[in-house]
Amino acid sequence: MRPGPAADMVDWRPFSLPRRCLAMPQPAFSLDQLRIVLIGTSHPGNIGAVCRAMKNMGLGDLALVAPRCEIQTSDSIARASGADALLIGASRHETLDAAVADATLVVGASARSRTLPWPMITPRALGESLPAELADPQGRVALVFGREDSGLTNAELQHCHHHVHIPTDPDFSSLNLAAAVQVVAYECRLAWLAAAEPTEAGSEAAPFGIDWDHPPASHDDLERYFAHLERVLTDTGFHDPQRPRQLMARLRRLYLRARPDTQEISILRGILSAVEKRIAGR
Numbered sequence: 027m028r029p030g031p032a033a034d035m036v037d038w039r040p041f042s043l044p045r046r047c048l049a050m051p052q053p054a055f056s057l058d059q060l061r062i063v064l065i066g067t068s069h070p071g072n073i074g075a076v077c078r079a080m081k082n083m084g085l086g087d088l089a090l091v092a093p094r095c096e097i098q099t100s101d102s103i104a105r106a107s108g109a110d111a112l113l114i115g116a117s118r119h120e121t122l123d124a125a126v127a128d129a130t131l132v133v134g135a136s137a138r139s140r141t142l143p144w145p146m147i148t149p150r151a152l153g154e155s156l157p158a159e160l161a162d163p164q165g166r167v168a169l170v171f172g173r174e175d176s177g178l179t180n181a182e183l184q185h186c187h188h189h190v191h192i193p194t195d196p197d198f199s200s201l202n203l204a205a206a207v208q209v210v211a212y213e214c215r216l217a218w219l220a221a222a223e224p225t226e227a228g229s230e231a232a233p234f235g236i237d238w239d240h241p242p243a244s245h246d247d248l249e250r251y252f253a254h255l256e257r258v259l260t261d262t263g264f265h266d267p268q269r270p271r272q273l274m275a276r277l278r279r280l281y282l283r284a285r286p287d288t289q290e291i292s293i294l295r296g297i298l299s300a301v302e303k304r305i306a307g308r
């Protein structure tokens with residue numbers, strides 16, 4: 027864990043002790059559990075400026091999905107203003123799924139609302155949810171940002187649990203990419219600082235309440251489930267991929283809203299396998 031405001035204090039707590047018993051301030055999560063994901067960026071200067079914004083806020087994990095420009099140029103290095111290590115260390119991925127496979131929460135940043143409404147939060151609400159989302163050190167939150175010219179596609183947005191919208195003037199809603207990262211990262215930092223202060227609140231706000239028995243399913247678990255579900259719905263004749271009528275998008279929205287844990291996903295996969303077995307023997 028990166029040193030926080032309470033880094034000089036030794037954490038002696040037994041793992042399961044409820045947070046409300048704590049007398050000592052302790053950051054509830056690490057900023058290293060956050061990843062910024064940029065999809066299809068086309069200006070090197072914007073990538074540099076994102077690195078600077080991230081480093082200012084203490085974030086260090088940058089993932090680039092199918093960038094449409096060179097990464098290390100004089101422009102990006104100048105705009106990184108000393109945050110070159112992030113530029114050089116950024117991971118590269120072909121697809122969004124690969125960049126967020128291990129994430130337990132995926133949030134897409136969007137300047138506008140789309141045809142199918144999706145759970146939408148403000149950057150502040152996102153920050154406030156982080157201590158609970160990341161109380162488990164295995165928790166990972168991916169914050170996904172789109173292309174300068176066209177944002178995120180509907181398909182990409184439908185791979186996210188929530189969307190975050192910076193409440194701009196509706197007549198002029200699109201921020202520069204690095205400015206959008208700055209605002210969201212700032213709220214994450216404020217939440218991280220607030221989590222370091224002693225609180226009586228406890229972790230009742232955790233995604234599933236306290237003492238849940240299984241961790242949240244990862245993005246990768248969920249995507250494999252959606253692929254399996256679509257296969258079975260097609261095989262049974264319920265779903266016609268030629269006339270999809272937003273069926274899979276609506277089912278995605280339902281399951282992503284429910285935040286299934288790993289055990290629940292295994293049960294759902296088991297049900298699908300049983301259906302497959304039965305239709306194969308028909």
Ligand code: SAH
Binds near residue numbers: 173176178199
């Ligand atoms: N022209 C694009 C916006 C591109 S801005 C469009 O109309 O969709 C580049 C990225 O910055 C966006 O994809 C989004 O991830 C982020 N962004 C810009 N303005 C935002 C806002 N008001 N709220 C949340 N994210 C925003």
